[in-house]
Amino acid sequence: MSQEPNTSQPIITDIKRIAVCGGSLGRERRSYVRGQVVDVGITDLMKADGLWDLMTGLFKGDETKITPFLDFSLAPVRKPVLKLEVFDSSGKLIYTSGKIKADEDGFFSCEIRDKLPVGFHDFQVVLEGLDSFRQYSKDLAHLNATEDSILGKTTIVGKGKLRILPEDYQGIVVTSDIDQTYLATDIHSGKGKFSALFETPNQKQALPGMPELYRELRIATNNSPLAFISASPHFFRRTMLATIAKDNIQIESLHLKYLEGTIKGVFDKVIDTIFNPLEFLQNGFKPAWSRTKKFLGASYQSLFDQMSYKLSILLYDRIYLPTQSKEILLGDNTESDFMIFTLYQLICMGKITGDELEEYLYKLNFLGRDAITRDAAKKIRLYAEEIQRIHGPKNPVALTMINRTSHGPSEADMIQKVKEALPDGMYESEFGKKQAFYGTEGAMGMALILEQYNFLDTNQILSVIAGMIGKVWEGKLVDESFLLGKIDELTLPKEVETTRQKIKESLASAFTS
Template sequence: MPESNPSSQSPSITDIKRIAVCGGSLGRERRSFIRGQVVDIGITDLMRAEGLWDLVTGLFSGDEKRITPFLDFSLAPVRKPVLRIEVYNESGTKIFGSGKVKADEDGFFSCEIRDRLPVGKHTFHVILEGLDSFRQYSKDLAHLNSTEDSILGKTTIVGKGKLRILAEEYSGYIVTSDIDQTYLATDIHSGKGKFSTLFETPEQKRALPGMPELYHQLRKGLNNAPLAFISASPHFFRRTMLATIATHKIEIESLHLKYLEGTIKGVFDKVVDTIFNPIDFLQNGFKPAWSRTKKFLGASYQSLFDQMAYKLSILLYDRVFQPTNSKEILMGDNTESDYMIFTLYQLICLGKIEGDALEDYLYDLNFLGRDAITRDAARRIRKLGEENVRIHGRLNPVTLSLINQTEKGPKHKEMVKLVKEALPENIWEQVFVKEDAFFGTESALGMSVILHAKGHLEFAQVFPVVSEMIGKWVDGKVIDEAQILGQLEKLTVPEFADGDRKIVIDLLEKAFKG
């Protein structure tokens, strides 16, 4: 066999760098929230240069083109790091400093800020002060003793992130969007598709035609309205997602991803608690206890893949930190349960389902054959709902909810039927009298038409979205002018947007002929 060429081999890992991976945050003057995870990453000699690290994305210069979720899957979480959070305004002046922030055994940390911060776009620094874990300290010591001149014990700022603060009286818009099948053309319906996402670089991830431009135009049309992404992808997708979003030049305020290990750990803790507290487990008899256990294990397993409890919790949690009079535009798709989640979110904010009734309803909910909300998750959602009503009153912040109708899910009328059947009797008819809780439509084109009809986009802003769609590949075909016009003719839009659809067709026909 020929000898391998050392120069062709990848550089060897020679040291460890400690980084904090954060997703940005959006808050209001009197209340904001910062979160992230501290992990260790193996680095080469070249990667020791501090000036070549982007502490916001946690990536070394050039890695934004090579990073994949699989590479981050095995990143070692730092056990119980002790941190401090500092916030700086755009001029570099420090405007907030926290006390000690202790992360958990998986390196996840959070810091709620109750100090009044000035309105604007700020940057927060995550500063490592020490460790609260003898096991982690011993591991670090072993590495330092075996490595000459390691940077592990020298770095203090391990990460940065963006923090945008809105005025308490802010009455503008906040856009919250799903990612898979709303922004990115991710194959989430086959095992092969899900597996392949682990190995995709940011440049290999394809955006749905027109969606990046739609996000750009929305920010312009809504006077720099904040944009938040929520995805049920695992948390180790974060650096790849941040790089993907940057590749498409989309400005965001926050990115939420799912902590799958938390669900697994919850199952383990439940089993341990049952073993050591059998009397509590059997207090109402063996049969009810076994029934609760089956429900918990089944719901926990399904929650690894379902989005209901996770997304509903995130929407409600984010709402706690939003100004009372801010208005939300939600964007999702029909491949999972976004339309049901968006509906429940509005009903909970309005206080139409609350207390024990809400908790029992969520626990018993079986939507699309999924029984994915545990009792603990139902209690958490109930608590968040009650906190929102206490802070904001019984107010629905959602002014528009858009659902991308793919071929893998139901159309608008079927979605409405499914939600009505799943909700308590007559509650849909009582609340959504003038307009439905959501509107199903096709692609960035349909969303643009509805957004224009609602006054959020000018006609001139729809055309760049169309322009970005032309020439893109979809289902093995290249989108051209004829396909755009054909799609517009068949577009699913609510009655109030039908006139706008026809005007867009006329204007595009003239533009294409010209």
């Protein structure tokens, strides 16, 4: 006997083509936009354009339902041909790009060299065609099989925000890690990493006080830009954008890791070796085998490590920032953030350059990992040289703070690990009078250090701490007694002791009144 089909779940009846971008930050004479074009299965209800938020690439109402796992299987569009249009706050068209050809996985980028007005702009990504016969054939087969499909009718496939800073901007740009810096993601177990794939934005919990810290910092620094960098895979993007919006955090850009790029790089290397064996063996089998092991080992580690990826993103973003802008960097001690942020400062200062930089990165083993391939080292070197050409040798970082979780080293141990990994004496000579970073515990510790650097005031510190009450911090409920005990345990520089006592007295007074 035949069974009636289950109609309780909406039936996918068509495909919608979208560009997922996530925003960008640049300066008057140089900026860029990038994203990915993918196909999303939709129901009849979802065919109406007015029900789509093209800024996030989400159907309205799905902001609380989206998970990374749902996006893992999104079909990338092969070699779409695109055009970028930028509009100012009044809706006036201020820039139109030439043709943009995306790659086989739908990833595209557009560098803007035209001078754009300072301010907050919107951009839209227009689909003009395809440069792939395989994709065209796939589309044609779908159109022939589906009546009244919207696939061939949509031209604007995505939108985003583009903020342009003045060339003489001397303010702050904040760059923050996500997991264990902003979000309380369990990245220490296989179960935790697996569970993260199925978490909706409502299930993703911020570390106590961090949303408030980002908001207060933006207010205190005259609407300074905020960029997030995460080593999470790129298919987390729509979920992350919805999570950030849920926490009422305004950002300029979100960088996520393109894992398929690493896998494709390994595949291309193997193919190149097969078809060019003489070049592979030109210095003998043993050196060739050694290089291959190094490449495969570093490529495997880079799937999980952050060193090469985050350092590249920081340097690449610096190219597009004004020379006099200052940066605040936020990370955590569960991976390599403290080493990455230190290297970034040294490279910007021009303390390691050229062949020396490339060889150092290629041979760098940090926390028992070889995570930088020769190709990645070359790319980082190119970014470093471009930064020196544009900005000259200078340290753009005003302050670096590392969230000291129970899963990583203490501040002293972090500093020691960095010293051992850098060339002999470099840390002492360049950071003898000022630490490269401060390790402290959570939003409370960061807020106190920010006050010492005149970025926050006492009332803003108290606002951050108030936002922590009722949340869970490393398995413990944050209440009044927890906060009064925690403030005494914070790892802080000696010069922050006066502020610590002042805030403790304010909390005690508030809790007893």
